[in-house]
Amino acid sequence: MRHFHAPLTAIPLVLAFSAAALGQAAPAEIDLRDWPIPDIETLGDDDFGRAVRYGHRLATETHAVIGPEVADESMRYAGNNLACTSCHQEEATKPFAMPWTGVTAVFPQYRARENDLQTVEDRINGCMERSMAGRPLPLDSAEMRGISAYIAFLSAGIPVGAKLIGGGTIPEPAPDRAADPAAGKLVYEEHCAVCHGDDGEGMRNGEVGDLAGYLYPPVHGDDSYNDGAGMYRVVMAYRFILANMPEGADHENRVLTPDEAYDVAAYINTQSRQQKPGMENDFPDRLRKAVDMPFAPWAGDFPAEQHKFGPFKPIAEWQAAELKKRQEAERAAQ
Ligand code: HEC
Ligand code: HEC
Helix, strand or coil, X not given: CHHHHHHHHHHHHHHHHHHHHHHHHCCCEEEHHHCCCCCXXXXXXXXXXXXXXXXHHHHHCHHHHHCCCCCXXXXXXXXXXXXXXXXXXXXXCCCCECCCCCHHHHCCEEECCCCEEECHHHHHHHHHHCCCCCCCCCCCCHHHHHHHHHHHHHHCCCCCCXXXXXXXXXXXXXXXXXXXXXXXXXXXXXXXXXXXXXXXXXXXXXXXXXXXCEEECCCCECCCCCCCCHHHCHXXXXXXXXXXXXXXXXXXXXXXXXXXXXXXXXXXXXXCECCCCCHHHCCCCHHHCCCCCXXXXXXXXXXXXXXXXXXXXXXXXXHHHHHHHXXXXXXXXX
């Protein structure tokens, strides 16, 4: 009798088990385009509330608290007068403008730039040293705690490991050709110079030293992001600009065509800016190097020019094929 019944009762058990296994393999999908933005005013005057408010101030008025012009020299962590929200728009909640919503749920994560597992704090300091052209915040500083608390506040309710729609930049492939900075200069003059200035210098809210930051932030020159920043890479800048610039544009209301966004991304990133030393150390696993990383060394024989301006698709396809070969060889050797 037992033998007869066992297979029957076993079937639902097997199904239940595989469903659980499937549940683990398919993480929750959160669409940030209709995710409610939490209200900072609802927080109490406790430790967490105070940390979140400080983090919010650091994000939106970075220049006034840790900028290069603050009176206390030991607090000059940022090397330019941008704010985090010069790029992370709408207080770091705008979909496809690298929102911080959900970031706490997706870190620690593997990052190719470091070829290592990175925490939220590592990532904050990545932007401190590159986008903000400055130095890292100490892990135990009130500033680091404040920014991570604000990110955690924005991420509340998003399950660990969730797949975020609207996170990062818009996943739109770059045109399959070399970007043209000369054409991009014309796009800049028509669509960007009115705010960002003829020389990319932006427009200050006040005078140098009064800590008021920018109404329109500089897109090149010494007070902009340095050449180690994600925004310095043509595909990254293309995706940001396509869905977010000129001001007022978003992923549903674009102003530029992909071709215009691509060329203007190349143009602003051929102008002068601060240089980050040690760029040859980024992406130590060369087959996983971002295709738009303009700094040697690279795997393969593509010209330096192509790593800066594209076309990027042939590089991406070659890297993927080589990576697959390497993985197969590694598996065979085991
Ligand atoms: C010049 C533009 C710019 C500025 C200014 C900037 N960032 Fe970023 N940030 C980026 C870009 C671009 C990315 C994503 C691309 C990448 O992988 O580098 C990013 C990613 C991040 C992420 C990870 C987001 C994710 O979805 O994984 C965090 C956290 C972050 N930045 C924090 C900060 C903080 C804190 C500041 C201010 C101290 C700051 N950023 C200033 C451009 C900027
Ligand atoms: C109407 C004014 C306006 C126009 C026009 C405009 N921007 Fe912006 N831009 C802004 C503002 C304001 C920010 C800061 C983010 C925010 O507050 O939304 C910004 C931020 C940026 C940033 C990130 C921060 C930095 O300083 O690097 C880049 C890159 C950028 N704009 C590129 C462009 C490009 C390229 C164009 C033309 C296609 C353009 N913008 C047109 C107002 C404008």
